[in-house]
Amino acid sequence: xxxxxxxxxxxxxxFSAGVEAAFTLSDSxxxxxxxxxxxxxxRLISPALGAEPDVASYERITVERxxxxxxxxxxxxxxxxxxxxxxxxxxxxxxxxxxxxxxASFRHAVSESLSGLKSLLSSRRRMTDEKEAGLIGxxxxxxxxxxxxGEDLAMQAWLGPLAEEHDFGFEEFDAEVKTTRSESxxxxxxxxxxxxxxxxRTLYLTSxxxxxxxxxxxxxxLSDLVAQTRKKLDRTRRTFDAAIQGLGWxxxxxxxxxxxxxxxxxxxxxxxxxxxxxxxxxRLDHVIPQRTxxxxxxxxxxxxxxxxxxxxxxxxxxxxxxx
Numbered sequence: 001x002x003x004x005x006x007x008x009x010x011x012x013x014x015f016s017a018g019v020e021a022a023f024t025l026s027d028s029x030x031x032x033x034x035x036x037x038x039x040x041x042x043r044l045i046s047p048a049l050g051a052e053p054d055v056a057s058y059e060r061i062t063v064e065r066x067x068x069x070x071x072x073x074x075x076x077x078x079x080x081x082x083x084x085x086x087x088x089x090x091x092x093x094x095x096x097x098x099x100x101x102x103x104a105s106f107r108h109a110v111s112e113s114l115s116g117l118k119s120l121l122s123s124r125r126r127m128t129d130e131k132e133a134g135l136i137g138x139x140x141x142x143x144x145x146x147x148x149x150g151e152d153l154a155m156q157a158w159l160g161p162l163a164e165e166h167d168f169g170f171e172e173f174d175a176e177v178k179t180t181r182s183e184s185x186x187x188x189x190x191x192x193x194x195x196x197x198x199x200x201r202t203l204y205l206t207s208x209x210x211x212x213x214x215x216x217x218x219x220x221x222l223s224d225l226v227a228q229t230r231k232k233l234d235r236t237r238r239t240f241d242a243a244i245q246g247l248g249w250x251x252x253x254x255x256x257x258x259x260x261x262x263x264x265x266x267x268x269x270x271x272x273x274x275x276x277x278x279x280x281x282x283r284l285d286h287v288i289p290q291r292t293x294x295x296x297x298x299x300x301x302x303x304x305x306x307x308x309x310x311x312x313x314x315x316x317x318x319x320x321x322x323x
Contacts (some may be wrong), residue, residue, distance in 0.1 A: 008087040008255050029100040042082045042089040048074035053110035084126040126256040127248050137179030137208045139225040146232045149314040155236040161243035165193045173202040185304040192297040195278035203272040204311045209264035219260035266320040269311040
């Protein structure tokens with residue numbers, strides 16, 4: 001394999017190594033690729049021949065004309081912010097070098113490459129870390145329900161993709177799933193209704209802690225969970241696919257989710273009752289003057305030291321039993 005034919009896995013290996021690397025992409029045009037993991041950058045170094053390309057409309061790309069220690073003349077340094085887009089940045093740089101080798105000017109090579117890859121760069125977007133963790137948690141719960149109660153009930157109960165107030169609605173209770181990567185059970189609550197029980201319904205907060213897996217054999221990625229859940233489904237697979245797409249998942253972007261996680265602890269369930277520290281609409285109504293002017297409530301709650309309970313089936317086997 002040449003340095004012009006790296007796979008997504010190889011590019012990720014360079015970034016995972018955590019140290020800067022540089023190698024020649026083309027001797028004929030003097031093009032050098034620099035990989036800078038600490039800055040999450042890819043840089044193309046090339047002789048400054050002709051006019052400087054116009055990249056002002058691209059937030060992730062900059063170009064400067066500079067001199068290099070030990071080298072004669074001026075050089076272009078094109079820098080790509082490759083955060084969450086390591087391989088896409090690499091493909092862009094290789095495309096520019098291909099254009100240079102075909103005789104194009106640096107300005108034209110950059111313009112043509114950006115134009116050709118614009119749809120790819122705009123369509124491949126990784127979820128935020130928070131959304132990734134949230135979907136992991138919901139899939140862990142969904143898989144448990146499929147195993148214990150069947151796929152029909154599981155997909156019927158899963159309300160998260162429908163943007164309902166709570167993630168799961170069972171016959172006798174609702175469940176809000178919260179997943180955190182922190183050492184404590186600190187969860188972000190995104191609205192005043194998220195921990196507001198529906199009238200006549202019992203609500204449980206299901207707390208899940210995940211952490212980086214390293215070399216653990218028990219490690220999994222979000223992509224692994226999607227594939228594993230699909231294998232459990234038959235009649236409801238299309239419904240599942242539509243649901244995860246609505247939550248931001250795309251099979252075409254599966255290779256972007258390389259972070260491997262493992263369970264930090266056994267999940268716990270907390271009864272959301274009068275004693276639970278939740279900020280809800282009715283509670284705000286009692287203490288906030290001109291309540292209608294307050295919106296977009298978001299807060300963090302640490303349930304680490306609260307009493308946890310044994311939830312009803314089908315979550316009873318998923319959560320830790322109180323000692």
